[in-house]
Amino acid sequence: MRPLLALITSILSIGLVYGYLEFAKRNRPSAGIEVDYAAKGEFKIDLTVTCPLEPDPFALDLEEDKALTLSFEGREIFKGTDLPQGEPVNIENFGQLQAGRIVTMNGKQVEQVGKNEFFVKVAIPFAYQNKAQAVRIRITQDGLTLVEKTLWSNAQGTAIEGIVIAELPAIVTPSPSNNLHEY
Amino acid sequence: MKISSLLLFVLSFGSITAPLSNLSAQETKKLIVCSTTQTADFARNIVGDDMVVKSILPEGADPHTYEVRPGDARLVASADLCIENGWHLEGKDWMKQLCLDSGKKCVTAVTGIEPLKLVEEGTTVYDPHAWFTPKNGATYVRNITNAIVDIDPANQEKYESRARLYLIQLRDLDTWIRQEVNNIPANKRILITNHDAFGYFCQEYGFQSASPVGWSTGDEIGAGMSNAKRKEVIDSIKAYNVKAIFMETSVNPKTMQELATEAGVKVGGSLYSDSMGAPGSAGESYIGMMRENVIKIVTSLK
Known part of the structure; x- marks a missing residue:
């Protein structure tokens, strides 16, 4: 028993x-992206590459993958091969950016900046690998530059890969109880 | 006392069943069986530890002349996915036949590659040694990734993520080869090997090639050594003042050693050709074998 x-x-x-x-x-x-505090305004991205692009023979999907890809929070928002050399390409309507937030820490209200991470990857054609190539990314909010960064090719000269972070402050509603500025 | 013995029982039961559940997880891993060491290496780089990958061809063996063993048929029969190189690299299509016998689908890794066409005795033969450029290697990776995703779509993201990392390495390998080969003056880029395995490599990186044996070491059309081919190679060595010729790790070195003596030229070492090196050797991976080959070729010919 x-x-x-x-x-x-x-x-x-x-x-x-x-x-x-x-x-x-x-x-x-x-694991999806949750936008807690949607940033306000009109956001645009300007991309400028220093060399002409060709389809990437080392892409995973030759039909889909292009020479230049821009991802935002893990989601591809732009792919392209026919990009003009030295001319900016404008990207709009790529999704919602996240603004910062006010959090209470040790009894005090502190601002936590909203970080929006972009990943850019450019496959450089062999003929242009003999000198450093670059891609310039400019993110604007209502026409004003939020962040501008130039990424350079890797040591082998085969690709440009890097991160650009657009930081946005918290949107604060005026209240007599806090003394933070309104952004 | 009763409670403590009960607890002891529960704990001991748990400690026995936990390792068993781990064991069953390992046993349920899907099995990929590849015909060659290169295709197996590509597959391993895509599946990581999520699946088991086995190569029928042992390291250093010749796929053209390989004779299947009873264990190979059992291995293919137990596979969830079978991959062959294709274009008759596997002499008498032994991998296709093994798959046919077991009722398994066989994925051909060279699909989509622009073949190097060889006209032999009036017949057009596709050179099967397509992996010898990283660009073609990328096509192998794409085909193998698609096949793996087909049998395990739930983990597509993981397989594609690994494949992307591996493709970055292949891209860097390609650029590195171009930089290294640039050390050899263009008119000295003559690659003489045992059999015509390096056609794609030569085409991509500006070499001329010659070999006493044709595209295969087996007995297919245009394969095998002939006195005419042998004479042509010796004439080429002398005409171009070739500094070194190369043996291959998967082929008997005797022919090339004799040829070197006859033509008065040095042997630049053994190149990894139709299969990779043994575990622990520099050629145990695709990238390793390509790297070692290029280093040997460049140091011997520049």
């Missing part, structure tokens, strides 16, 4: 633990 009872109890315990783990797994928050 006792061994049977012990066996039933152990199966029950394992079952409960397994059930809890499954429940926890199913209720885990999704």
Whole structure:
């Protein structure tokens, strides 16, 4: 009788633990991007490359992947091969940027800047790998430059890869209880 | 006392079942069986530890003359995915036949590559040694990635992520080869090897090639050594004042050693050709074998 009872109890315990783990797994928050505080204004990106581009023979998908790709928070927002050399290409409507937020820390209200990360990748054609190439990225908010960065080709000269972060301050609603400036 | 013994039972039960569940996870990993070491290496770089990859061809073996063993048929029969190089690299299409016998689909890795066409005895043959340029290697990677995603679409993101990293390495390898080969004056870029395995490499990086044996070491059309081919090679060595000729790791070195003595030229070492090197050797990976080949070629010919 006792061994049977012990066996039933152990199966029950394992079952409960397994059930809890499954429940926890199913209720885990999704990995999607959640915009808590949508930034206000009209955002645009200007991309300028120093060399003409060609389809990348080392792309994973030759049909889809292009010589230049720009991703925002893991999502491709622009791909292109036919980009004019030295002329800026304008990108609009690429998604919602995240503004900062005010958080309370140790009893004080502090501003946490909204970070919006862009990843750019450019495959440089072989004929242009003999000298350094660059891509310039300018992100504007309502026509004003928010961030401007130039990324240079890697040591082999084969590609340009890098991150550009657009930082946005918190949107603060005027309130008599806080003394932070309105952005 | 009763409670403590109960706890002890539960804990011991858990400690026994936990390793068993790990073991079953390992056993349920999907199996990819590749005909050659190169295709297996590409596949490994894409699946990481998520699947098991095995190559039928051992390191240093010749795919043209390989004779299948009973264990190969069992391995193919148990595979979730079978990959061959294609274009008859596998002599008498042994991988296709193994797949046919087991009722398995065989994915051909060279699909989509622009073939190097060889006209042999009035018949056009596609040179199967397509992996010898990183650009073609990228096509292998794309085809293998698609095949892997087909059998495990749930993990597509992981496989594509690894494939992208590997393609970055192939791109750098290609640029590095061009830089290294640039050390050899253009008119000295003559690559003489045992058999015509380096056609794609030669075309991509500006070499002329010659070999006493044709495109295959087996007995297919245009394959094997002939006195005419041998004489042509010796004449080429003398005419171009070639500094070195090369043996291949997967082919008997005797022919090239004899040829070197006859033509009065040095042997520049053994190149990895139709299969990679043993684990622990510099040629144990595709990138490693390409790197070592280029270093040997450049140091011997410049």
